Structures are given as C-alpha cells and as structure tokens.
Amino acid sequence: MRTAVEFDDLEWLRRNDPGWRLLRADHAALVLAFLGRVFVEENIRSISATELAGRLTDDLQALNDRLGEGTFPRSAKAYLDDWAQPEVGWLRKYYPPGSDEVFFDATPAVERALAWVQSLRGRAFVGTESRLNIVLELLRQMVFGAETDPDVRLTELYARRAEIDAEIERVNAGEVELLEPAAQRDRYQQFVTTARGLLGDFREVEANFRALDRSLREQIATWNGSKGDLLDEVVGSRHSIAESDQGRTFHAFYDFLLSPQRQEEFSDLLAKVQQLDAIGDPDPRMRRIHYDWLDAAERTQATVRMLSEQLRRFLDDQVWLENRRVMDLLRSIESHAIALRDQPLGGLRHDIDANAPQITLPMERPLYRPRAKQALRSDADGDTGPVTLDVSALFDQVYVDPTRLRGTVRGELAGASQVSLPDLLARHPLEQGLAELVTYLSLRDPEFDVLFDEQRQEQVRWRDDDGRLRSAVLPAVSFVRGGAGPVAREVIER
Known part of the structure; x- marks a missing residue:
C-alpha cells in the first residue's frame, strides 16, 4: 500500500479531482455550506430538483440581503445545473425509476472536501489515547486472526482470561477503576468522527458500485466475442463485485445493522454514553446515527438491485438486436428466393419434404406409464335409495385474519x-x-x-x-x- 504522494499524482489531482476543484472554486463557501448542510448534516440521499432549488433560493436571498445585492446574481437552478455538470462533478443529476422529475444527490467529492475543511478548525481538546488503543487493538486482531498455531492461540486466550479474572477480583474487593473524564471525552470524540465518516463511506461505496456497473456496460457495448463468453464475463463480473474486499466488508456491516441483538445493544450503549456528565453537550445527530446508517445502507443495497435490473434489461436489448439481425437475414434470403424463382434452373432440381425439419430429441419421448385399473362392482344389491354424503369438508376452510x-x-x-x-x-x-x-x-x-x-x-x-x-x-x-x-x-x- 503506497502512502507517499508524488508530484505527478498531485498535479493530476489538482487538474481532475472534483474535490480539489471545489476547494479552488470562487463560491466554495456557498457550495460547501449548502451541500454540506443538506446532504451531510441532514443525511439526505435523494432530493427533487424543485425542493433543492427552493432551499437554495432561500439561502441565496439571505446571503444577498446580508452581503449586498448581486453577491450571488444567478438563479438557484442555474447554480445547481452548473454544479451537476460532468466536468464539475459536485452533484449527481438523475431520474429515479418511474419518475419524470430530476433528482439530485451529492458526490463523494463533496464529503471529502467538507471533511478536509472541517479538519482545519482549531480543537480545544485533542485526544490521542483512544486512537492509540484502536491502533493496538487492530494490530492484536490482525496478528491473532492470522495465527495458525493452536498453542499460540490458547496462550493468548489464557492470558486474556487471566486479565479478566484479575479485574473481577479487584472489583469484588471494592477496587473499581473509573475512566477519567478526559479519557471519556477522548473516546467520544473518536466515536463521533468514526460514526460520521461511515455515512460518507456509504456514499462512496455507492459511487464505486456505479463505476463498476458503468465499466461493465462499456465492456458489453464493445464486445466482439460470442454471446456465451459475454454471459460468462458478465456473471463473473457481478459475482466479483459482491466477493470483492469492498463488497465483503459492506455486506458484513449490513448484516450487523440487521441484527436485532446488536442493534439493541448499540442503542442501549449509545443512550448511556449520551448521558455521561463528562461528555458535556453530546452531538445530537448521534442519537439516531444507527438509523442513518440503516437508511444509507439500504439505499446502497437498492442501488445495487437497480443496477442489476438495468443490466438485465440491457442484455435483453442486446438479445433483441441479435434476433432482429437474424430476421433481417431471413427476409433477405426470402427476397432473393422470390427474385430467383422464375429464373431457369438449367435442369437443377431438388425436392424437400417440408419447409422446416422436424427434430425429436430422445429425452422428449415420454416414458411408459401403466394405466390405472378401475375396479368395477357388478354385484350391486339393487338398493337405489338416497345416498348420504359427508359434505362438511367443503365448509372446513381456513381463514386467517x-x-x-x-x-x-x-x-x-x-x-x-x-x-x-x-x-x-x-x-x-x-x-x-x-x-x-x-x-x-x-x-x-x-x-x-x-x-x-x-x-x-x-x-x-x-x-x-x-x-x-x-x-x-x-x-x-x-x-x-x-x-x-x-x-x-x-x-x-x-
């Protein structure tokens, strides 16, 4: 994994990256403030053009009244259309399925630029202990998870159990070690940063899925091989998306969100943390952060399902075009046959039994089935009286309310x-x-x-x-x- 950034890489990013382009824009403050509030703080993942333009109009009017008329002379619609241009790349403009109205969503570049700007703010409290603990715990998990020797694993587990037993003995003896207020604020700050970063990661994962789907469509459009090879390539590519590192981690996180036990545990822990005196004024958005995760994850899942459905229709269109080509060839053969039917054959003649061959595959022939024998009674006693039948089964139906x-x-x-x-x-x-x-x-x-x-x-x-x-x-x-x-x-x- 390369971490150093070379001059050529930075130059390319300066010229092509939408986030860098946003930071260099004349109205960067307007773009970051407005899009950050709507799409990041409020966690809106899809909003109609009418509603977004109305909200931007109110902001522009307030800014022009405060900063002077003409500070932002253009209309809200003009600004939104400009921000959604492909060469700008700050908004994604699209039509949802079944709708004829334009909708907008922010791109990952907006979240990256906003995160960088927020990092420039001075912080009264900068904690380091929690991050050091996270680093050590990640190293421990990687080393322990990659260990194949059972004896080494048992040694580590016994050591953990000894530490837990020692802590239990201290608590039983009345020695309860409390986390200091500074350590609590440090960990809460790290929790808020990580929780907010996850929402931005979902938007980036969704954008990556769209990029993978776009490259797959380009491959289909330019395919010159057989249809069977194309289907193998398509199925393999879709499977590789789900089995990639990004797909695996996303589905693991989504499974965590869908677990009732883990959701209940997370809600209880979050409610208790929000009530700690050492936290001071907790972040109000953290109260429903797991619901925001669920909404973002569900939208990402819905995007994957929609892309798969669009890909299926795209392949159906390809099949339709191929069938149309076959029909054009058949009509060409028929027209040539009609044009040549009156031409002299010079004694060449051939008869066929039918216009098309009849093919019967061996497995299409049905197997032998013995006929069921019906038992007939010929020893009737001549009793032609009324017959009583039990019709209660006709009324014994099940209805679930x-x-x-x-x-x-x-x-x-x-x-x-x-x-x-x-x-x-x-x-x-x-x-x-x-x-x-x-x-x-x-x-x-x-x-x-x-x-x-x-x-x-x-x-x-x-x-x-x-x-x-x-x-x-x-x-x-x-x-x-x-x-x-x-x-x-x-x-x-x-």
Whole structure:
C-alpha cells in the first residue's frame, strides 16, 4: 500500500479531482455550506430538483440581503445545473425509476472536501489515547486472526482470561477503576468522527458500485466475442463485485445493522454514553446515527438491485438486436428466393419434404406409464335409495385474519423498535399453522415494515391440529417500526 504522494499524482489531482476543484472554486463557501448542510448534516440521499432549488433560493436571498445585492446574481437552478455538470462533478443529476422529475444527490467529492475543511478548525481538546488503543487493538486482531498455531492461540486466550479474572477480583474487593473524564471525552470524540465518516463511506461505496456497473456496460457495448463468453464475463463480473474486499466488508456491516441483538445493544450503549456528565453537550445527530446508517445502507443495497435490473434489461436489448439481425437475414434470403424463382434452373432440381425439419430429441419421448385399473362392482344389491354424503369438508376452510396479526405485531413493537419473527412466535404461537405463517410474511401496515435478510436463515416451529411438530426454514424476518427507515420487501417483489 503506497502512502507517499508524488508530484505527478498531485498535479493530476489538482487538474481532475472534483474535490480539489471545489476547494479552488470562487463560491466554495456557498457550495460547501449548502451541500454540506443538506446532504451531510441532514443525511439526505435523494432530493427533487424543485425542493433543492427552493432551499437554495432561500439561502441565496439571505446571503444577498446580508452581503449586498448581486453577491450571488444567478438563479438557484442555474447554480445547481452548473454544479451537476460532468466536468464539475459536485452533484449527481438523475431520474429515479418511474419518475419524470430530476433528482439530485451529492458526490463523494463533496464529503471529502467538507471533511478536509472541517479538519482545519482549531480543537480545544485533542485526544490521542483512544486512537492509540484502536491502533493496538487492530494490530492484536490482525496478528491473532492470522495465527495458525493452536498453542499460540490458547496462550493468548489464557492470558486474556487471566486479565479478566484479575479485574473481577479487584472489583469484588471494592477496587473499581473509573475512566477519567478526559479519557471519556477522548473516546467520544473518536466515536463521533468514526460514526460520521461511515455515512460518507456509504456514499462512496455507492459511487464505486456505479463505476463498476458503468465499466461493465462499456465492456458489453464493445464486445466482439460470442454471446456465451459475454454471459460468462458478465456473471463473473457481478459475482466479483459482491466477493470483492469492498463488497465483503459492506455486506458484513449490513448484516450487523440487521441484527436485532446488536442493534439493541448499540442503542442501549449509545443512550448511556449520551448521558455521561463528562461528555458535556453530546452531538445530537448521534442519537439516531444507527438509523442513518440503516437508511444509507439500504439505499446502497437498492442501488445495487437497480443496477442489476438495468443490466438485465440491457442484455435483453442486446438479445433483441441479435434476433432482429437474424430476421433481417431471413427476409433477405426470402427476397432473393422470390427474385430467383422464375429464373431457369438449367435442369437443377431438388425436392424437400417440408419447409422446416422436424427434430425429436430422445429425452422428449415420454416414458411408459401403466394405466390405472378401475375396479368395477357388478354385484350391486339393487338398493337405489338416497345416498348420504359427508359434505362438511367443503365448509372446513381456513381463514386467517390479517387484522389480528397486525395488532399482535403492533403490540410487540410498542415497547421495542424491532422484533424478529421467531421471538414473536415464541410469545404468540401459530394457531392456524402454515397459513398463518404465510400471512405474517405478507403483512402490510403503515406503522411497521417487514424486513427480509436472505443472507441469514432461521427456523420456525409450530404444532399442527394433530399435535405433530412442524418446522420451516426461512430467511431472517424482522418487523421494524415504520420510522426506522426504508426496508427491503424482497420476498414480495420476487
């Protein structure tokens, strides 16, 4: 990993990097202040052009009133269009699927430039201990995680256990070591910096996914080989995106966000940290930072799904063009045949049985199936009286009331922000078997969302009317309050 920066690298960045171009702009303060407030502080990932232009108009009016008329003479729409130019690269201008209105999103260059500007501010408190602890812990994890000798690992684990046992003995003896206020502020400062940096990383990961998809489309457009080789290349490229280092770490972080236990632990720890006296005035944005992470991660996942769908349609268009080429060749052959049908053949003649060959593959032939023998009774006793039939089975139908199930879920979410399906069924067992389970999966309610995680699987058990134990293996299913952010409904969509 190269860390030194050469002159040529810096010169190239000065001429081509959007972040550097932003710092050199005449209105850099306006761009950083406005875009930083909307897209970074408020964590807006997509906003319509009308709303963004309205907010910028208010800011421009306030600045012109304070700094003098004509300080910013152009309209808000003109500024936004200028910032979204490809050669500028501060805003991404696009049309969402199913919408004819322009939307905007900030590029990673804006976040990088804003982070650099914020680092220029003087800090009254600069902590170093927490970062040193992080460095040591990272080194310990890398060395311990790469160790293949079981004896060395056991030695390390025994040493950790000895330290924990010694600390337990000190606490039992009344010797409780408290973290000093300066150390608490140091760690909180490092936590805020890391938490805010994660949101910027999500925007950069999304931009990287778009760049990978763009390069893949260029490869398809310029492909000269066979269709089979093209499909192998496309499938391999999409798989490489998910299996790359960036894809692996992103999915690992996303799995952490979808874990109810870890979310609950994180929320409890965050609430306790925000109440520490040594922190002083805590960052208000940290109260919902994990929900902001979830929104950003879900948007990144939605972007990957949308790119995959667009790629599939792109390949379908390629197939349609190839089929059209085949039809053009067939029409050319037919037109030549019609033009030559009246020409003398000079005795050349050939007859064919049909216009097209009939091909029957061996495996298309059905196997022999013996006919079922019907038993006929010819010894009827002549009784032609009325026959009584049991028609109760026609009325023994199962109806699952979704209103009752929605009430159960809302009751569970009254005291928690999220509940998993196994935990819900443990407190409210299934009464109508598989039909009730399927109804749970298809619930729709404005107060909560149904979230499916296909990366993990869970087993659900219940007993049927005969008392037999039944089970089903499903993707991890959770019910989340509607205010926790957008969630995927992949089971319903697929």
